[in-house]
Amino acid sequence: MTSVPITDVPTSGNAARLPQERRVVTEIPGPRSRELQARRAAAVPPGVGSVLPVYVTDAGGGVVVDADGNSLIDFGSGIAVTNVGNANPRVVERVRDQAGRFTHTCFMVTPYESYVAVCEALNRLTPGDHEKRSFLVNSGAEAVENAVKIARYATGRQAVVVFDHGYHGRTLLTMTLTAKNMPYKQGFGPYAPEVYRMPLAYPFRWPTGPENAGPEAAAQAVDQITKQIGADNVAAVVIEPIAGEGGFIEPAPGFLPAIAEFCEANGIVFIADEVQTGFARTGDLFACEHEGVVPDIVTTAKGIAGGLPLAGVTGRAEIMDRVHGGGLGGTYGGNPLACEAALAVLEEIERDDLTGRARRIGEIMLPRLRAMAERHPAVGDVRGRGAMIAIELVRPGTKEPDPALTAEIARRCHAAGLLVLTAGTYGNVLRFLPPLVIPEHLLDEGLTILEEAFAA
Structure with a gap:
């Protein structure tokens, strides 16, 4: 464009x-x-x-x-939420119209078209041309937690790998996935088991210089996973394509593709946490696109609905379809007002x-x-x-x-x-x-x- x-x-x-x-x-x-x-x-x-x-x-x-x-x-944009502008007219119009018809039924009780339309859009827009499925929740943390849950179910494995400087939320599991102690973790333990942290290719602070950060950090991560956990025990790798709360750290070139290739070779679900980076924020619709990385699961939130609470989990159909009926969902997930807002946001991103x-x-x-x-x-x-x-x-x-x-x-x-x-x-x-x-x-x-x- x-x-x-x-x-x-x-x-x-x-x-x-x-x-x-x-x-x-x-x-x-x-x-x-x-x-x-x-x-x-x-x-x-x-x-x-x-x-x-x-x-x-x-x-x-x-x-x-x-x-x-x-x-x-x-x-600040409400921490990368109001990408299309606060009270965007198209968002306001669609939300107002929906509020006049119904505000909630619970999609798990009686569904509605806007939820399906948002999922169709996510399936179409997230990286990769493979068949996908999506479902909707309330927040980025909830999306990440569900992505891990699905990966564990689909692989039959338990270990989850995350990276230094990463932030993934404030629930028990996502707090465990998060690297920074204060203020996110201090005093809130014990934490969830089977979470392992690896080095991130942080160019500014890589000991041997930014030009070496990508290959060296990837090699270290692969070596540690193989020796300390065993690749066959890893359900998922979870990573932000650009570390958000950790300081907007863009991993050195080659790091993300190398980790994704290792996951593919070992049956590990590669989860891209695009909660802060998604929906045009980085100059691509999703930050993974910059190096052509195609995740197995993408989590989205923040910029998806112009300020209304909404998040998505989008993944390969063969992974997402493994979970039994009733294993996914939530009372407010995919609220109709938020779904209409999301459809308006996607229209604005494309139109402008x-x-x-x-x-x-x-x-x-x-x-x-x-x-x-x-x-x-x-x-x-x-x-x-x-x-x-x-x-x-x-x-x-x-x-x-x-x-x-x-x-x-x-x-x-x-x-x-x-x-x-x-x-x-x-x-x-x-x-x-x-x-x-x-x-x-x-x-x-x-x-x-x-x-x-x-x-x-």
Whole structure:
């Protein structure tokens, strides 16, 4: 597809209703948000955190508006959820129409067409031209957990292999699959059995250099699996094509294909966790496509339904069809409102070439971030694809992580009206996930705010 200028984003719906501008009228958070935060403290446990405690009253295009009237540039998209823009008009229209007809029957009791249509779309769009089956659940963690469950059932094996820096969710199994202890795992054990962690080809931190990371990490993983577990005991390998919470780590070239080939040769189910990378975020519809990797099972969520809770598990028919009747499902899985939203999202991605827009965002952001890295030695690495971009901050002259500087840069951006997110195993990564429909002037202004935060 040809890249489409971001300035050509349609100006209908919320993007037209809301001025696409940064506007800071109070300190951030302002007095109304602070009042709401006090109420929250009395009602919600502190374990549920927030990146920035401004209370949103409106959002659309590339901005979120808070209870004090501040309009912030959105470089977060609700963690890669509102790819098509918040309150996208087509999503709103289809959800509103569905809500007027019925809101729930439970697909396992009396089914409906939109669930089937979403599954048909996933079967068609996910990598590979083999016959597929899909079913729908509520969240990314639930999708990953079901994918592992299916792989174990289909293979008759128990062991599951995951990778360093990976994040897969907060349920017992997906928390076990996740690499980072704090805050995701600390104090919540014991964890699920038969989960084994392997090295990830992390180019910036690979001991012998980024050019060696792909083949060496793959060789190490294969060797450890063979010696420590036994390939014949492994049901599944679960991996993010780009590690999300781990710091937007793009595995070195060749690593994913080598792991996929090892799985195919040994009857292991290769599960691609595309929860954060899916639905045009990386400049491809799915991140696996970048190196031509065809997973046996793909898990999706986040960007699938424009903000409504929905996730999918899509896999080879011969694997998915093995599970007995009643072995899969859930009361709310594939809720009709979320299904209609998903169908609208897929229409928007195709109609507005949002994969092309994601690539265009990367073309704008990466050169400016690399120029920033040349001026500021604290920027150790600039990486990412499409609209999934990150910078890793270190102490100058070293690769020692600098989480304190990362937090300070994020704080300065927030105070200036730019919503950014942090990530990384070491807490030293700033990640950027703007809506794929963000106007170009907001993208430019947001990068300028980031540059000013570093200069300060």
